[in-house]
Amino acid sequence: MENSTRYDLNGAIQAWRSQLNGSPALKAESIEELEGHLRDSISRLCASGLSEKEAFLIARQRLGGVEELEQEYGKVHREPARSPQNLWMWLGAFVLGAAGVLTGALFIMLPGLVMPFYSPGSLPASFSGSPPGVLLILALAAMAGALLLNRRAFARLAAIGLAGVLLLMVAPTWMAQWMVPVQHPHGPFPVSIPGPFYQMLPLLILAAIVLGALPRNMLGAFAILGLGSIFLLITVPSFVGMLVPGSYPFRSAPEYYPASMIGFLLLFLAIAAVIWSLLRQEKRTEIKSA
Amino acid sequence: MLSRELVAASTVPLVLSILNEGESYGYALIQRVQELSGGRIEWSEGMLYPVLHWMEKEGLIKSEWKAAETGRKRKYYFVQREGKKRLEQEKQEWLAVHETLAKLWKTRPGMI
Numbered sequence: 598m599e600n601s602t603r604y605d606l607n608g609a610i611q612a613w614r615s616q617l618n619g620s621p622a623l624k625a626e627s628i629e630e631l632e633g634h635l636r637d638s639i640s641r642l643c644a645s646g647l648s649e650k651e652a653f654l655i656a657r658q659r660l661g662g663v664e665e666l667e668q669e670y671g672k673v674h675r676e677p678a679r680s681p682q683n684l685w686m687w688l689g690a691f692v693l694g695a696a697g698v699l700t701g702a703l704f705i706m707l708p709g710l711v712m713p714f715y716s717p718g719s720l721p722a723s724f725s726g727s728p729p730g731v732l733l734i735l736a737l738a739a740m741a742g743a744l745l746l747n748r749r750a751f752a753r754l755a756a757i758g759l760a761g762v763l764l765l766m767v768a769p770t771w772m773a774q775w776m777v778p779v780q781h782p783h784g785p786f787p788v789s790i791p792g793p794f795y796q797m798l799p800l801l802i803l804a805a806i807v808l809g810a811l812p813r814n815m816l817g818a819f820a821i822l823g824l825g826s827i828f829l830l831i832t833v834p835s836f837v838g839m840l841v842p843g844s845y846p847f848r849s850a851p852e853y854y855p856a857s858m859i860g861f862l863l864l865f866l867a868i869a870a871v872i873w874s875l876l877r878q879e880k881r882t883e884i885k886s887a
Numbered sequence: 888m889l890s891r892e893l894v895a896a897s898t899v900p901l902v903l904s905i906l907n908e909g910e911s912y913g914y915a916l917i918q919r920v921q922e923l924s925g926g927r928i929e930w931s932e933g934m935l936y937p938v939l940h941w942m943e944k945e946g947l948i949k950s951e952w953k954a955a956e957t958g959r960k961r962k963y964y965f966v967q968r969e970g971k972k973r974l975e976q977e978k979q980e981w982l983a984v985h986e987t988l989a990k991l992w993k994t995r996p997g998m999i
Contacts, residue, residue, distance in 0.1 A: 626962075629962075630936060633912075633914070634936075636959065660932045661931060661932065661934075665931075665933055669931075669933050669936075670937045672937060
């Protein structure tokens with residue numbers, strides 16, 4: 598066997614592709630198109646008498662290095678093209694979060710039927726230790742998947758982030774249920790920390806690390822997801838309480854009804870708008886400095 | 888070889904003019920321009936695709952993945968109505984520059 602006669606062209610192209618895969622400026626479709634170009638270029642060079650290896654090296658050289666390509670693509674794929682995509686992504690995150698909570702709320706209204714750990718008012722408990730909790734987790738996974746499809750460079754971070762979120766959602770409930778049987782006095786606000794604070798400390802630190810490591814886009818998406826969840830968490834039960842008197846699932850708290858719905862809607866919109874504009878601004882300055 | 892600025896300015900009218908003759912794809916566009924210009928206009932290959940994507944975003948052209956004769960899929964580009972309008976405008980502008988310079992250089996051949 599002479600090793601000079603067999604050149605693994607496909608392997609070489611694959612390796613070249615994987616270099617491009619890491620770049621946030623290059624979408625999958627662009628890479629596909631560039632590969633087509635590279636192959637056209639190679640076959641033409643081969644036809645003029647070069648070996649596959651020579652042809653590959655020259656064609657790659659002509660197309661430009663990863664950095665060069667990134668720079669060229671980065672110039673054109675600037676923010677205005679991306680923002681609608683981001684908007685849809687965020688809307689999707691909101692809807693997914695809301696859908697998860699909606700399912701959760703439905704389950705909460707059928708106490709004891711599905712959730713063995715049901716205790717009125719303990720929303721976090723009914724969430725992550727129950728089918729709706731699982732659904733919400735699935736929703737998070739779906740959102741992370743969508744993010745991954747758009748920006749493969751963040752794949753690893755997204756996985757870490759998702760794991761962190763899962764842990765944050767599930768662990769406190771389990772800890773609370775197993776260690777300290779807690780009643781939550783605050784109605785629909787899942788703010789009371791179950792169990793002694795020091796038990797939660799490691800998780801809080803982990804959460805801080807995970808969130809700190811997330812890129813801006815994902816942080817924004819998570820924020821919207823969370824807002825969507827909280828929004829529905831509060832409004833749906835209020836709705837039901839309004840329509841069916843006496844069925845408010847947490848405690849009878851008439852002050853949560855219509856006024857609070859509008860209030861929370863406005864709050865949600867305001868926070869979302871602030872985050873949205875902050876992210877946009879940061880992106881703009883990024884482009885200018887590039 | 889053209890200057891950077893001139894390459895940047897002439898890419899859009901060149902692409903539109905070629906696509907106005909019929910659909911084409913990135914690699915073929917580069918080849919065509921090289922042939923037509925006798926090698927004097929040489930695009931850096933990586934730069935063309937982002938420009939094509941930008942032109943598509945602007946609605947000047949449209950793209951479609953189609954099976955090529957090699958069996959692989961290839962992204963073909965087509966000129967759109969907006970693109971034809973833009974081409975007409977570019978043509979006027981380039982001809983204005985061309986005619987002006989030609990007149991000047993004709994009266995003073997020594998310049999070339």
